Amino acid sequence: MFELENIVRKNILCLKPYSSARDEFSGKDGVFLDANENPFGIFNRYPDPYQKELKKKLSELKSIAPENIFVGNGSDEVIDLAFRIFCNPGKDKALTFSPTYGMYDVSAEINEVELIKIPLNESFQIDLKGVKKYLNDKKLKLIFICSPNNPTGNILINIEWVLQRFKGIVIVDEAYIDFSNTESFISKIETNPNLIVSQTFSKAWGLAAARVGTAYSTSKIISLFSKVKAPYNVSELNQKAALQVLNNTKEFEKRKFIILEQKDWLEKELNLVPIVKKVYPSDANFMLIETTNANKIYTALVAQKVITRNRNSLVKNCIRITVGRPDENQKLISALNNL
Numbered sequence: 001m002f003e004l005e006n007i008v009r010k011n012i013l014c015l016k017p018y019s020s021a022r023d024e025f026s027g028k029d030g031v032f033l034d035a036n037e038n039p040f041g042i043f044n045r046y047p048d049p050y051q052k053e054l055k056k057k058l059s060e061l062k063s064i065a066p067e068n069i070f071v072g073n074g075s076d077e078v079i080d081l082a083f084r085i086f087c088n089p090g091k092d093k094a095l096t097f098s099p100t101y102g103m104y105d106v107s108a109e110i111n112e113v114e115l116i117k118i119p120l121n122e123s124f125q126i127d128l129k130g131v132k133k134y135l136n137d138k139k140l141k142l143i144f145i146c147s148p149n150n151p152t153g154n155i156l157i158n159i160e161w162v163l164q165r166f167k168g169i170v171i172v173d174e175a176y177i178d179f180s181n182t183e184s185f186i187s188k189i190e191t192n193p194n195l196i197v198s199q200t201f202s203k204a205w206g207l208a209a210a211r212v213g214t215a216y217s218t219s220k221i222i223s224l225f226s227k228v229k230a231p232y233n234v235s236e237l238n239q240k241a242a243l244q245v246l247n248n249t250k251e252f253e254k255r256k257f258i259i260l261e262q263k264d265w266l267e268k269e270l271n272l273v274p275i276v277k278k279v280y281p282s283d284a285n286f287m288l289i290e291t292t293n294a295n296k297i298y299t300a301l302v303a304q305k306v307i308t309r310n311r312n313s314l315v316k317n318c319i320r321i322t323v324g325r326p327d328e329n330q331k332l333i334s335a336l337n338n339l
């Protein structure tokens with residue numbers, strides 16, 4: 001049985017959160033002399049600490065109640081808060097796969113949590129036998145599953161297998177879910193009390209500069225996130241930016257369509273380039289390619305002012321390429337053919 005109280009750090013369970021001036025009165029018109037703000041200017045007031053309007057909109061879009069939504073300063077805040085809520089520094093452990101998103105590593109290190117990494121199999125899927133060995137470790141509190149996975153690009157199957165067997169928290173990082181044909185795990189929160197789904201405005205929603213990330217989970221888990229976050233963790237400007245893109249889904253769909261069309265074009269073109277040995281199938285807006293010599297090709301591309309991501313240290317001779325605008329993708333193919 002999953003018992004949330006057994007997984008949360010004791011000091012966090014007992015924590016009495018900071019009560020901000022705006023907690024006591026939430027109306028819009030009034031004479032606000034409560035928060036030591038400057039009465040002059042346009043960005044002079046603190047933002048809504050609960051991001052109510054944004055959560056209401058997300059709630060409609062994702063078909064989940066506002067109590068089940070956390071909005072953070074990028075998904076990187078979600079990752080960091082998860083470590084801080086569930087893992088006692090120097091004692092508890094987390095688990096993820098390899099290769100995957102590098103921030104799990106960095107955040108684990110910062111929070112002094114040992115991160116176990118299980119290599120993905122040849123198809124870049126979860127090695128179930130490898131995971132099984134760790135599932136009963138009492139010190140293991142968190143499992144990070146990135147799907148579609150970065151940098152391999154594929155959806156991970158068998159997430160439910162892990163969810164059903166692990167008595168700690170499973171975080172499914174869906175930064176790229178909007179590019180894939182697969183359904184989000186948000187719909188599985190109701191039946192899985194140990195599931196957190198994280199998403200972001202940085203990729204398909206085109207707001208990387210704004211730093212807005214979201215987490216979806218049970219209201220109990222979300223209230224822990226809200227308790228631990230900085231009171232005004234998402235600025236007014238960034239809440240507005242997120243609302244603006246959510247209110248223009250037509251543009252969102254149009255851009256996504258172009259990106260996916262370009263992905264197909266790139267895949268076809270890349271397969272014709274002699275120094276490209278393999279193009280891995282992708283459910284995201286990037287592709288992992290195996291080349292004859294990643295270090296050399298990466299550097300030669302930089303010299304032509306085309307910047308890709310050298311993933312040679314993670315997957316031998318592989319480069320990760322983001323799908324750009326049509327003109328940018330054309331430049332990439334010409335640059336590769338010039339080498």
Ligand SMILES: *Cc1c(COP(=O)(O)O)cnc(C)c1O
Binds near residue numbers: 073150202203211
């Ligand atoms: C890009 C990316 C994110 C996004 O992080 P933000 O802090 O929201 O910009 C999260 N997870 C993965 C796997 C990513 O590749």
